[in-house]
Every structure is written in structure tokens, then in C-alpha cells.
Amino acid sequence: MMDFVLEAWVSASIERSKLAWMLGKGQPWRPGERLKLLFAGYNGTRNMGSDVRVKEMLRQIRHILGSDRVDFTVMTQNFAFSQGYFEGTRQVHLPDIFPPFLAEEVPRHHGVVACEGSMFKSKFANALTTMMIGSLGIAAAENKLSVGYGAEAGYMDSPIRKMCARFCKNSLIITRNEESRTVLRELGVPTELGTDTAWTFEPLPAEFGQQTLAKVGWDQRLPVLAICPINPFEWPVKASVAKFVAHSVAGAYQNSHYRSVYFHNSGPEAERAYDWYLTAIANAVDHFRKRHKVFVILVATERLDTRPCQRISEKLGAVPVLTSEEYNIYELVSVLRCCHMMASSRYHGIVTSMPGLVPSAGITMDERIRNLMRERGNEDLLMTVDDADLEEKLLAAFETLAAEGERIADGIARTVVRNLKLMARMGVHFEEEVERRYPEFPTRKGEWSWEDYLPPLSPGLRNLVEAYN
Numbered sequence: 199m200m201d202f203v204l205e206a207w208v209s210a211s212i213e214r215s216k217l218a219w220m221l222g223k224g225q226p227w228r229p230g231e232r233l234k235l236l237f238a239g240y241n242g243t244r245n246m247g248s249d250v251r252v253k254e255m256l257r258q259i260r261h262i263l264g265s266d267r268v269d270f271t272v273m274t275q276n277f278a279f280s281q282g283y284f285e286g287t288r289q290v291h292l293p294d295i296f297p298p299f300l301a302e303e304v305p306r307h308h309g310v311v312a313c314e315g316s317m318f319k320s321k322f323a324n325a326l327t328t329m330m331i332g333s334l335g336i337a338a339a340e341n342k343l344s345v346g347y348g349a350e351a352g353y354m355d356s357p358i359r360k361m362c363a364r365f366c367k368n369s370l371i372i373t374r375n376e377e378s379r380t381v382l383r384e385l386g387v388p389t390e391l392g393t394d395t396a397w398t399f400e401p402l403p404a405e406f407g408q409q410t411l412a413k414v415g416w417d418q419r420l421p422v423l424a425i426c427p428i429n430p431f432e433w434p435v436k437a438s439v440a441k442f443v444a445h446s447v448a449g450a451y452q453n454s455h456y457r458s459v460y461f462h463n464s465g466p467e468a469e470r471a472y473d474w475y476l477t478a479i480a481n482a483v484d485h486f487r488k489r490h491k492v493f494v495i496l497v498a499t500e501r502l503d504t505r506p507c508q509r510i511s512e513k514l515g516a517v518p519v520l521t522s523e524e525y526n527i528y529e530l531v532s533v534l535r536c537c538h539m540m541a542s543s544r545y546h547g548i549v550t551s552m553p554g555l556v557p558s559a560g561i562t563m564d565e566r567i568r569n570l571m572r573e574r575g576n577e578d579l580l581m582t583v584d585d586a587d588l589e590e591k592l593l594a595a596f597e598t599l600a601a602e603g604e605r606i607a608d609g610i611a612r613t614v615v616r617n618l619k620l621m622a623r624m625g626v627h628f629e630e631e632v633e634r635r636y637p638e639f640p641t642r643k644g645e646w647s648w649e650d651y652l653p654p655l656s657p658g659l660r661n662l663v664e665a666y667n
Contacts, residue, residue, distance in 0.1 A: 200437035239313030242274030247546025309343025335365030407536035625651030
């Protein structure tokens with residue numbers, strides 16, 4: 199019921215914005231002004247993937263349009279958690295009850311760039327998708343720049359599908375894969391093909407990662423196996439006033455409370471499936487480390503992942519747990535790239551490790567890791583969170599990573615370079631959309647190479663480009 203209220207509220211806000219714009223309210227971009235863009239996303243929660251991809255998005259678009267011609271603002275849910283990120287960018291607080299905020303904040307800008315990877319899905323939270331549609335829809339209603347950048351689309355509940363079709367038809371959505379384009383094409387939403395934007399991220403040097411591993415007990419003679427688990431069965435998050443009242447008055451729903459009026463999926467069935475998933479991972483790791491000498495770490499790339507990491511750690515006799523709450527994005531990715539093997543249920547755990555050529559397997563709950571592993575040609579390293587034989591498949595994947603790491607790393611390198619080119623192409627699409635919306639905006643002229651549409655690359659990425667271009 200509360201999801202429906204949010205959807206209706208946001209829909210009404212978009213319609214009011216459209217009417218106000220038609221009546222002459224609001225300020226369009228004028229030549230000579232900085233182009234003010236609002237980056238709408240899921241930042242300020244210590245979700246490593248969200249923060250990394252938005253950081254690189256800002257770098258790329260600022261590089262293409264010119265830092266002296268733009269003024270960027272990023273949404274954050276917690277200033278403390280996003281402190282030190284997004285240099286040169288204003289941060290604005292995104293409240294849990296967001297419709298009034300969108301109605302007030304979006305019109306202050308000349309356009310919106312929607313940042314969330316899982317942009318159009320009901321899998322995680324209809325409220326999040328509603329916020330994405332609302333941000334894009336209000337901007338489009340005012341005939342402003344309205345772009346979804348590096349988006350993924352999957353199953354949506356019927357009301358969300360209708361909202362997306364109705365309010366995003368005048369936006370441009372640059373997707374991470376063809377599968378997402380297919381979903382949005384069916385709704386009449388304009389799309390172009392792109393990728394994720396985390397590929398160009400540069401963490402702290404390898405020395406930091408190595409020192410951190412040493413502090414938690416790593417013997418440098420041993421390969422490091424990183425596990426990035428989640429709780430795949432606590433989704434979707436839904437708003438519930440009834441649960442919120444029970445929680446506030448009687449302390450009910452403590453374990454499933456997310457924040458404010460939002461609650462995770464819960465119940466005996468979800469807990470059984472969760473325990474099966476954790477036990478399968480722990481057993482596979484335990485069998486593998488009995489066959490091979492490895493140093494195991496558990497990595498929570500999102501604050502919520504600390505709980506599954508700790509539970510697996512207990513099953514394995516207290517192996518080290520590193521979390522995004524303890525380590526910022528530069529530190530945590532440095533650690534991941536110092537590992538020798540990885541199994542992850544986090545998409546960005548895999549993506550951010552790939553420029554370091556870390557052989558990885560995926561345990562997926564949705565399309566994102568599945569699409570990535572297919573692109574790499576590593577479907578034999580792909581499992582689902584509810585596989586009946588997850589333990590056996592994961593153990594076999596570990597053996598493949600150990601035996602064929604060099605071959606897998608070669609395929610990873612080719613995939614990284616291919617995605618850098620796709621990310622550059624995204625920049626071209628974005629520049630063209632700016633020119634379409636604002637023909638008088640002074641975009642770059644002349645001939646440019648594909649690398650000119652990327653932010654400055656690190657020496658490691660430049661070496662990959664030279665070797666695999």
C-alpha cells in the first residue's frame with residue numbers, strides 16, 4: 199500500500215511540474231550559464247559499487263563537457279558516509295520520504311542524470327525505482343536533460359512498468375547491456391547501449407591492499423581467496439506504515455527493519471533459504487582450503503553485507519572480515535585487486551577487481567552478474583543463490599579458478615578493454631543528448647578518439663588498452 203502511495207505521489211509531482219513549466223514557471227538553461235546537473239542515485243550508504251560508479255560518472259562527464267562549464271550536485275542519504283567522495287561536487291541530502299524533495303530539488307537544475315545501476319527493477323525496492331523515474335520524469339516534464347546512465351532494467355511490477363513507460367518516454371536511458379535495452383524498448387523508452395562506469399576507477403596503490411591483508415594475518419606465500427556474500431533473500435525492501443508503527447511502539451520487526459518506514463523481506467522461508475546459501479558457501483570454501491593452501495577473507499562491499507560475512511566467518515572458524523564501513527572505496531578496491539581469486543554475489547565486487555585481472559566466479563540473484571559472466575565467456579563460473587547444488591558448483595568453480603587463472607585473466611582483460619570502449623561510446627551519446635537538448639551549449643568540436651571520451655586513465659588501464667586494443 200505504501201509503495202502505491204509513493205508511486206501516486208511521485209506521478210502527481212511529475213504532472214504538476216509539467217503544468218507549471220507550461221505556464222511559464224521554472225528557469226531553462228541559458229547560454230553563458232554553467233550547466234547544472236543533478237545526479238540521482240543511491241549514495242551515502244557505504245555501498246562501494248554505487249559510490250565508485252558515480253565517482254567515475256562525474257569524472258567522465260566533467261571531462262567531456264568541461265569543468266568550467268558545469269556545476270554538479272549528487273544526492274546522498276548520509277553526509278558522513280559520503281564524506282571525501284565526489285570531489286568538486288555539491289552533495290544534497292536525499293530523505294527517506296523523497297517526493298517533496300524531488301519536486302523541490304529537480305527544478306533547480308538544468309537536467310538529471312540517474313545513476314543507480316539497478317534503475318528499473320522491482321527486485322530490490324519499488325521505492326528506489328520510483329525515485330529514479332521521478333527524478334527523470336520531472337526533468338523531462340520541464341523539457342530538460344533527462345538521462346539514465348549505465349542503467350539496468352529487469353522485472354518490474356505492473357504499476358512501476360506503467361510509470362516507466364509514461365514518464366521516461368522523453369528520457370534517454372543508456373543501459374549496461376542489450377537485455378536491459380530489450381526490456382525498455384517494450385515500454386517505448388529510448389535507449390542506447392553502454393556499460394557500467396566503474397571500469398575507470400583507480401584505488402590506492404597495491405601496497406595498501408597488501409599491507410591491509412598482512413595486518414589481518416596474510417602469509418604472502420599463500421594466494422588470497424576473497425568471498426563477497428550478500429543476503430539475497432531479504433529483498434525487496436518495502437515501505438510499511440503498519441510495521442513502522444509496530445516497530446516504533448513495541449519494538450517489533452527489529453531484524454528486518456531497514457530504516458524509517460522501510461523493511462526487508464523476512465520470514466521463516468527467507469531465513470531457511472538464507473542459511474542454505476551461507477552454509478553452501480562456507481562448506482565449499484572449507485573443502486577447497488583443505489585441498490589447497492589459501493588465505494580466505496570475507497569482504498562486505500555494502501554495510502548490509504557485514505552480517506552474512508560474519509555468519510560465514512563463524513562457520514569457518516573466524517576468518518577475517520573487511521567491510522565498507524571500515525574501509526573507503528579507494529582502500530577496499532585496493533584490497534580486492536590484491537586477491538588471487540574471488541567468488542562474489544556483489545556485481546561491483548567483480549567489476550572493480552577485473553582491472554586487476556583477478557579471476558572471479560559469480561553467485562547471482564538477478565541479471566547483473568549473469569550478463570557480465572556471459573560477456574566474459576565464463577558461464578561455467580556462474581551460479582545462482584538458490585541453486586540446489588550450490589556447494590558442489592562453487593567448489594568446482596574454485597578449482598577452475600585455481601587451475602585456469604591465467605586463461606580467465608586473459609578473458610577478463612579483453613572484457614575490461616571492450617567495456618572501456620563502450621564507456622567511451624556512452625560519453626558520445628551523452629554529449630549528443632546535451633547538444634539535442636541545449637544546441638547552444640559549447641560542446642567540443644573537431645575529431646576526437648574514443649579515449650578522449652573517457653576520464654584520464656591510470657597507467658594500469660593504459661597498459662591493458664595497449665595490449666588488448
